[in-house]
């Protein structure tokens with residue numbers, strides 16, 4: 001069955017059987033104090049405001065029978081999947097792999113690397129660990145989506161201009177039709193969130209579509 005969402009720059013049409021919700025990096029490392037986001041010098045409280053909206057979106061996707069995908073930006077404990085350039089970037093007093101209040105920063109399996117409790121994945125949902133900003137780079141996401149005949153992706157998560165935008169651009173280049181839920185994404189730099197939403201739907205939807213959650217919930 002086809003659903004039509006009032007979106008920018010034009011209505012977004014999808015079939016639930018071929019649609020996945022992709023929630024990018026709603027991890028303690030970005031949303032709570034003591035993780036990677038704070039180590040980079042950011043005010044992490046700017047991100048927690050979207051949690052109830054992402055939770056409503058997740059509940060909707062589950063009840064509508066979409067495939068759900070959660071991603072985590074994470075690295076192996078020996079950092080073998082972290083390019084030196086990425087390791088050396090950031091702030092000198094706290095780098096990827098350093099000990100922090102929630103365990104080693106951005107390391108797979110550490111407490112801080114987990115998805116926040118209120119958005120915890122359920123059995124049957126995909127959890128993709130990604131060493132880059134994009135969800136497709138060096139992951140099995142493309143194969144997992146192809147196996148399930150997924151053609152349409154609805155995006156949410158953090159941060160808008162870094163991992164969400166990178167993943168959406170990767171998806172767009174791979175031929176997926178992509179919708180970003182505007183109020184289910186946040187940035188440490190609010191102006192970057194606004195700019196990213198505007199650039200995604202500019203030029204006739206050069207990267208995809210954007211819409212608020214209410215437009216999706218009202219769609220039929």
Ligand code: TIU
Pocket residue numbers: 024025030037040073133158159160162163164188
């Ligand atoms: N998940 C994600 O966006 N990773 C980042 O490093 N984002 C920042 O904004 N730094």
